[in-house]
Amino acid sequence: MNILIKSATILDSKSDFHNTTQDILVENGLISKIGSHLKNPKKYREIAFENLHVSQGWFDSSVSFGEPGFEERETIENGIKTAALSGFTSVALNPNTNPVIDTSSDVAFVKSKALNKAVDALPIGALTQGSKGEDLAELFDMKNAGAIAFYDYKKPISNPNMLKIALQYASNFGGLVCSFPQENRISGSGVMNENITSTSLGLKGNPALAEELQIARDLFLLEYTEGKLHIPTISTAKGVQLIREAKQKKLDVSCSVAIHNLYFTDENLTDFETNFKVKPPLRTQNDIDALIEGLKDGTIDMVTSDHNPLDIELKKIEFDHADYGTIGLESAFGALQSRFTLKKTIEILTNGKTRFGLEQTPINIGNKLNITLFNPNSKYTFSKEHIVSKSQNAIFNGETLKGTTYGVIANNTITLK
Structure with missing residues (x-):
């Protein structure tokens, strides 16, 4: 070239x-x-x-494309084009495919589909087989095949012993374990933040407590195992504080926040617009303020678009039954710059590389x-x-x-x- x-x-x-x-x-x-x-x-x-x-190429730590299995939502080829035109030169691909990416051959398949492209599509392997939370997946083999982390996308590890074993095992080869911060027995069937807004709308609530309990548990397990943990897409003020305290104790922990959780609150749900149905749910302005402060002081390591394309049949239905998720690659830069200075925005968009084992390439x-x-x-x-x-489920539509x-x-x- x-x-x-x-x-x-x-x-x-x-x-x-x-x-x-x-x-x-x-x-x-x-x-x-x-x-x-x-x-x-x-x-x-x-x-x-x-x-x-121009800046160093941007990185997104949580992107879903669908392929294999859900090509109607997005293909790897078009997903890479989307990422490139949105400014990203590397994206971490979630394993929420069909079949779930939980073997070395699955990782190799994704990497082969992304060969010789402008964007590095970097597979995240499932932490457990089929992302069912019952048995560990082939972590070491997937790492050798090119997996950059291990994560059951949006599925919390309910068994604490499973997470303990994963942290201990992955530490033998420097593997990064991700744990979604939600205690399902607390969140129940809640579809939005539990607050006065959920009561007024008559929708079941998912309380901040569900996130905070899980984070506290995971940090105790991390301290015990001396492993390496990433907590994706936190959304609450207390969650920020828990991770801040863990970093002060020198635990090897990182975390991210989804861009939309920095921008919208649960009050945006008053029209029952399903593009605002995301997981974790949109919280309160107090939570947003704490998340922004966490980014400024380094408690939160990175921001993700949490890009999750969903076809119209999964979104244009009653709010209770709609799937969680929004696309976000195309709006990521413009949304961040609407909240942060240009200098901070570029820092946010390049920050996560080191944690996921990617090289920095100075100009x-x-x-x-x-x-x-x-x-x-x-x-x-x-x-x-x-x-x-390919999918149109954009939370930033009209912004x-x-x-x-x-x-x-x-x-x-x-x-x-």
């Missing part, structure tokens, strides 16, 4: 050219020159956009090119025309967002709008 990127503002704290506007010459996939007004004697393809900014001479291209200043109302996914992406250049591949 030989290209010349023109007048790009580089936002990369690990780059020698951070916060400067430069031309970037790429030859044979490597950055050969960075400077002002570079010449192009070999007539390489030139790439230029309005108000072009420096001699390095491979792995970048996201974007315009941070454009404002727009998110609508169906911005959706690249005014700030910042658009042009695409990515990575793995010697260019994917741009």
